[in-house]
Amino acid sequence: MTLEAKIPEGPLAEKWSKHKFNLKLVNPANKRKYDIIVVGTGLAGASAAASLAELGYNVKAFCFQDSPRRAHSIAAQGGINAAKNYQNDGDSVYRLFYDTIKGGDYRAREGNVYRLAEVSVNIIDQCVAQGVPFAREYGGLLDNRSFGGSQVSRTFYARGQTGQQLLLGAYSALNRQIHLGKVKMYTRTEMLDVVTIDGQAKGIVTRNLITGSIDTHSGHAVLLCTGGYGNVFYLSTNAAGSNVTAAWRAHKRGAFFANPCYTQIHPTCIPVTGDHQSKLTLMSESLRNDGRVWAPKSVEIAERLRKKEITADQVAEDDRDYFLERKYPSFGNLVPRDVASRNAKEMVDDGRGVGGSGFAVFLDFADAIHRLGKDAVAAKYGNLFDMYYQITDEDPYKQPMRIYPAVHYTMGGLWVDYNLSTNVPGLYALGECNFSDHGANRLGASALMQGLADGYFVIPYTLGDYLATIGPKPVDANHPAFAQTKQDVMARINSLLALKGTKTVNEYHRDLGHIMWEYCGMARTEEGLAKAKGLIHELRADFWKNALVVGENEEVNPALEKAGRVADFLELGELMVDDALMRRESCGGHFRLESQTPEGEALRDDDNFAFVAAWEYKGDNQPEVLNKEMLDFEFVHLTQRSYK
């Protein structure tokens, strides 16, 4: 099948404007005749639901949490990029576009990324108008800071809680529409399937997480804004509830899943302490503005640190290796995340890791505290330092943080065209849920930008075109497809509840996570991936025989919820491994040991792999089919990415 990305013709800077003009409109009086389903209420979902309701559409919004304000966008710390050039330091839409394409290791679409950079400036205006309290200078204007992968300061922030403030802004816009009756909000409700009629998405099936009631909802279009799938690794910076189920169910109903192997391992997280651990906590990338990353120069010193015979401050300056500054003098500690992560892993593999487990390097603020004073450092990063202290019982004002990479974000996701439509008409994917803008590696402070760009400024235009095409005729909620899909969902729930084996679902999840981290994590090989494929296959078979799921459907039953999610992760994990096996090149977050430069950097193979891998589901236990969308680079020249 040929994938139509539908990127408009013409010069980069005119593509989106021209496209907007060419899109069909729905007249104001007809908008109220359309019902739109929005699943997920993070930045993408809340902004889309509010914006569409403002236009006059009837929106039904769904989230599994107890309130739309809890979506995991809330946890984003560092900031949001925008090409405002308020700092007069040489930023522009084109530069943000270029940094993002390059940061993504030339595996994203030029057209999409340029549009993202273009609307980034509107996002900041919108958020300020909503009352989002961004950081400000003494003159009263907005402050910026710099972030990895760029040499300008274009990141807007609200202390270390930018995601929270942006989400509460979108939540307030959503609340206003709920109040006006244009959005009907369903909380503690999980989407379990998509309903398609004649190949078009016309509704969803949900489970009420309080009563267990399985319900169908119809609409003219379904928007999935359900986030990423990082929890396939069990340990990640994602929330406990973050899952792939909505996207995976859509995939099994025909939507292609693109680039699943592109996962972002964030360099600065608090290291793992033991098997009991349920999640990993990020320490914002913004810390690398002032923190210096280092490891001891010798294995001997590292060993003494691990045994706690000495402390970090007793390591002489000459015995420290500030490895990012040494290897990448122009970007230093601000190299992109994939590069920083791989280098930390190299230190650990080299025997120079620190902390009890040896799986950590230092992030040191001694210089910054000396230069700026403790108060200034606290004003910038206070809440992060407090969080670090609560978790580790160590004071980062006195000794360097110990950090290690952890799974954070997934660049892969549902395949969408320029209009954010999946290949299933009427089914859209926004935010982290889609694959579209970050290529093989996402730059810091770009996730918030993309989620809000999709929701506030892209979907309100592109959805109208589809709706105008299909017309406002009501969706037939009595169509047999609804009853059939509901029956499928109930059958699946019953088969999960019938599992009365001896191993908890959580144990399966942890086992899957170990396999994924070991073989499909920061470094991947043909041999390891092949092994992982077998292991996951066995684990999945075992799950459906020996898992233990307690309780009933007609009650609050988190064990059942988790079982459904882990069952989907087990299937996704196998596809991720297939994708990683197929891609015999290194690019961004996907590092194949067989493909590296003499300096150990990711070596792309543009001749053979400059494409988006869009996987097509063909039935249970059937191999998925690879569809390629070739990436055309008209405006940027593909080069070996260098941050030296």
Place this chain on the structure above:
Amino acid sequence: MNLTLKVWRQKNADAKGAFVTYKAEGISPDMSFLEMLDVVNESLILKGDDPIHFDHDCREGICGMCSLYINGRPHGPKRAITTCQLHMRSFGDGETITIEPWRAGAFPVIKDLATDRSAFDRIQQAGGFISVNTGGVPDANVIPIPKVIADEAFNSATCIGCGACVAACKNASAMLFVSAKVSQLGMLPQGQPERYSRVQAMVAQMDEEGFGNCTNTRACEAECPKEITLTNIARMNNDFFSAKLFREEHAHEHASGE
């Protein structure tokens, strides 16, 4: 560490609840409180028992979903953190820990330790917003805001909506929660046009939900994981009284002359 847990178990909103005692054994001091409960739940599941239900999600102290009343205090014994950030090193080996859900009429129990806090959403829906549509807004730097005002508005905006303030209050008052949003938007220039209608709408909804009133005990402030201050309540009262005492156009004049 080995601990004894006295946990409130309640099948659903209509059922009668009771404390049930559990042993938590082999607990590491590095575990978070919720990870300790995970361990207990895994052992309950393996015995075929119903695991203890509690709300949680981000596990990094920001989503506001976790909500336990631990040894008589919301979010446990430590200041300024949520339950998910509470670690077992804050307890002693052999200790007995009592765990209850938030206790407030406006937060009915859903199951065990989880309560229904949708009243908070309804209060926000009543007026916790600035009425701007997407698009058509001015450039972000058109409105300079003094840094001190922006910082103070930010302090109010850090509320995570967990409900600890209500749980801590003998009156089950939601005034700290409501006043945080009223203050944030009331301090910023963008929030001025609706300042007085907003405070009235939000307070009216707060009353309708059955929350009590503030009697300045300051338990909310002491227990708030984000250290939202009582000053917010004073600001809200000021705006509320202005709105009630003056006609709306005069309330704005009154504010500008204060």
